[in-house]
Amino acid sequence: MGPEDFPTVGDWVLVRLPAHPTDLATIERLVERQTVFVRKAVGRSTSAQLVAANVDWLLLCMALDGNFNLRRLERYLAVAAASGAQAAIVLTKADQSADLAAAKAEVATVAGQTPVIIFDATRPDGLAALEALMQPRLTYALLGSSGVGKSTLINQLTGSTNLATQSVRSSDAHGRHTTTARQLLKLPNGSLVIDTPGMRELGLLEADVDATFADIQALAAQCRFRDCQHQSEPGCAVQAALAAGELTPERFASYQQLKAEQADHQLRGKARENAKIERMFGGKKQMQAKMKAVRQKRK
Ligand SMILES: Nc1nc2c(ncn2[C@@H]2O[C@H](COP(=O)(O)OP(=O)(O)OP(=O)(O)O)[C@@H](O)[C@H]2O)c(=O)[nH]1
Ligand SMILES: [Zn+2]
Numbered sequence: 001m002g003p004e005d006f007p008t009v010g011d012w013v014l015v016r017l018p019a020h021p022t023d024l025a026t027i028e029r030l031v032e033r034q035t036v037f038v039r040k041a042v043g044r045s046t047s048a049q050l051v052a053a054n055v056d057w058l059l060l061c062m063a064l065d066g067n068f069n070l071r072r073l074e075r076y077l078a079v080a081a082a083s084g085a086q087a088a089i090v091l092t093k094a095d096q097s098a099d100l101a102a103a104k105a106e107v108a109t110v111a112g113q114t115p116v117i118i119f120d121a122t123r124p125d126g127l128a129a130l131e132a133l134m135q136p137r138l139t140y141a142l143l144g145s146s147g148v149g150k151s152t153l154i155n156q157l158t159g160s161t162n163l164a165t166q167s168v169r170s171s172d173a174h175g176r177h178t179t180t181a182r183q184l185l186k187l188p189n190g191s192l193v194i195d196t197p198g199m200r201e202l203g204l205l206e207a208d209v210d211a212t213f214a215d216i217q218a219l220a221a222q223c224r225f226r227d228c229q230h231q232s233e234p235g236c237a238v239q240a241a242l243a244a245g246e247l248t249p250e251r252f253a254s255y256q257q258l259k260a261e262q263a264d265h266q267l268r269g270k271a272r273e274n275a276k277i278e279r280m281f282g283g284k285k286q287m288q289a290k291m292k293a294v295r296q297k298r299k
Helices: 070-083 100-111 128-133 150-158 214-220 237-243 249-281 284-298
Strands: 013-016 026-030 036-040 048-053 057-063 086-092 116-118 139-143 184-186 192-194
Touching (some): 057 070, 116 128, 128 150, 214 249
Parallel strands (some): 139 192
Antiparallel strands (some): 036 048
16 A cells, blocks of 8 residues: 555545544545645655645636746646646736736736636635636645735635634544644635645646647647757757747747656656566566466466
């Protein structure tokens, strides 16, 4: 059993209730997860940690102040594309934007099909667009740097100024949950919000860079060579678009950076797999021999 076999925030489980209501219930089964978020475990480069399960929607939060950064948004979109969850971009602190229309236009250049929602905590109707998106029984998780206004947003969604009192786990009569971090909140409309520190800090582990950069993918399909690296190859459609000003150097650099990180992560994933085989069988050869033996036994 690995860490993925144990329940995490957002999991649905089948429980056996105790005979006495004050006793502990037993988790009998973990319902199969629709989506799962993992992150690198602290200090151990090859193991992953479950962050959250069954997130239906990722709310990618970015503030319209000094925090505004299209490159970070591209990173979030790549993570979202690989997650299996749907994504919406939430631009917070709209009151801080000098030119909201211009900011929206910039976001549109990277957003693709992802809906873009504006949030302004200083206005009484600032939540309207987000509330129109959020549905009962679906689970939402917020992603975004510190200070972009995630807590403020959640406070307004719950209609509360005290997050701690909203925690659905706060009623544990045994007081066994020592963590002070709020984990899963239920909104008045029935939507669920996962808000764990781990979710907020999610790095680029699993990412679908190609899906996020569909424009570059479309260009690459027109390059003369199928394995074009878009550097100095003849007939490179990406370089041509850069030269023509149809693709910004910043966006291309962002694409290359994320591709490199993705490749690096895949390599580490391979290393992780090999380490597991080593641990279980003593090596690849031994594993193959073992599998062959099992197959023959079945015959
Ligand atoms: N002007 C303005 N300020 C806002 C808005 N939303 C939040 N803030 C302020 O921004 C600061 C950070 O907001 P938080 O909600 O704590 O941000 P956070 O994303 O939860 O930060 P962490 O808890 O560190 O992850 C606070 O001082 C808020 O009052 C907004 O729409 N407009
Ligand atoms: Zn090319």
